[in-house]
Amino acid sequence: MHHLSQRGIDGYYAGGSGVASREQFHSARGLVKAFMDQSLDVPVLRVGGNAEDQASHSAARERGLPAPIEAYGRDDSPDFCVDRLQTLVESYTPAENPPPRPPFAPQEPYSFATVTGGTVTYDHAVCRTCASKACVQTCVPQILSVVNDVPVLNISLEQAKKGGCTECLACEVECHFLGNRGGRIFLPISGLPDVGGNHVHSD
Ligand code: SF4
Ligand code: SF4
Incomplete structure (x- = not known):
């Protein structure tokens, strides 16, 4: 990247x-x-x-x-x-100053950790009005379910962290194109400074 x-x-x-x-x-x-x-x-x-x-x-x-x-x-x-x-x-002529991706500032964050130390977060305030729930449909290992109109894990946090979430990125990519843009994945990459949306967690 x-x-x-x-x-x-x-x-x-x-x-x-x-x-x-x-x-x-x-x-x-x-x-x-x-x-x-x-x-x-x-x-x-x-x-x-x-x-x-x-x-x-x-x-x-x-x-x-x-x-x-x-x-x-x-x-x-x-x-x-x-x-x-x-x-x-x-x-192709690129835009002179393409606007940066808007920062992710969830009102009602629902987060879980992933196997390489990353974090998946869904903003339930945004998800509630999302018609497609594309994240749930597209999740490759099918670890997400819709409960009370929002996406949640159907496995435990520990299971997700042990590799239940494969970091396939499908939920975020499909959310961007088909959902309400309430999902974001942050994957720390060792040795890289914080680049754009790829926040490095220090904890
Ligand atoms: S597709 Fe995005 S906005 Fe819609 S429910 Fe899933 S994470 Fe939320
Ligand atoms: S990153 Fe992939 S495996 Fe993890 S929750 Fe999203 S779609 Fe499912």
Whole structure:
């Protein structure tokens, strides 16, 4: 994520061939979250994902990420992919000062810890009026349920922290596009200062 936020980057090429499809899907969500957190505005070309992965990028683009994202399969030649990225970079003009992602200031936070020391928080004040409850629908290990109109764990806090929450990022990414934007995940990354939405917890 850090290198993505450095200045002077015109485009981003993500290759991932040979990785299991589930991991591909997770890294696709990670990429989308990085773009949201950092308000990144450069074209992305991703190679090696599966069909689901590619679909998720198309969906992200359609739902409002500013810069173009294109995904290609392993059968597309390296030359073709390089040409595509060059075309994207040359034909895209990023916003001069993309607005930063709004800070997350929950009125009614419901939080749980994750296995790497991160935190998932849902603002129940916002969730209550969310029609989609997209977080619950999309949670890969299905550890969330709707109770009294808000998302809560259907496992214990301890179980969530021991890996019940896989940090798949699905709840936050889908909440951003389909929900009321009441969900946020903070994952500390060792050695990195606080970058954008990625708060580092000191406790
Ligand atoms: S999708 Fe977002 S706003 Fe809606 S219930 Fe889930 S966390 Fe709350
Ligand atoms: S990060 Fe993934 S596993 Fe954890 S609560 Fe959200 S959707 Fe579920």
